[in-house]
Amino acid sequence: MVVVTAKMFFNQGKLKEAENILKELIEKTNQEDGCIEYKSYLSNSSSDEIVIIEKWESQAHLDAHMKTKHFTELLPKIGEMCSKKTEISVYSPLI
C-alpha cells in the first residue's frame, strides 16, 4: 500500500469556487483501479487549507492515477486557485 497526503493552500475564498472541480476529481479517482481511499478534509485552523488523504494498493496504481485525464486536466485548474505549491508526502505502512 502507498499512502499520500496532499496539502493544498487556496487563495482566500477560492476553495468554495474549487469545490466542484475537487468533487469531480475525487469522484473519478475513487472509481480508479487500486484506489483504496481518496478523500479531502478541511483544516480546522485555516478555511483555505485542505488535505487529500490517499491510499493506493501499489505505486503502480498511483502512477497510473497521475496519468489519468481527470488528474492531468483538473490539477492545473486547482493549482491556479492556490497560493502556494501543494505539499505532497508519500508513505508506506509502518504499524
Added chain:
Amino acid sequence: MVVVTAKMFFNQGKLKEAENILKELIEKTNQEDGCIEYKSYLSNSSSDEIVIIEKWESQAHLDAHMKTKHFTELLPKIGEMCSKKTEISVYSPLI
C-alpha cells in the same frame, strides 16, 4: 468525524528504538471508544519521519484519548527520541 495527521521527526536511528512504544500506543488507542483509525506510516523520503493518521468519531473522543494513561505516559517517551516537535494538523471531512 475528526481527522488528525501527526508528523513525527525522530533523531537519526531512534525510530527503530521507538517502535515498541509506538506499537503499544497504537494497539491501545485502536481499542478506544470512537477510534475509527489510528495507524502509522513511514515517510518514503526520510527514514526518520513518520505520520500517524487518526480518525475519531468526535472531538470528544479525541479529547478523551489525550487524557488516557497510554497517551500521557507514552507520548513524552516518544518525544524524547524526536529531533523536533510533532506537527499536528486537525481536519474535518470535506468531500
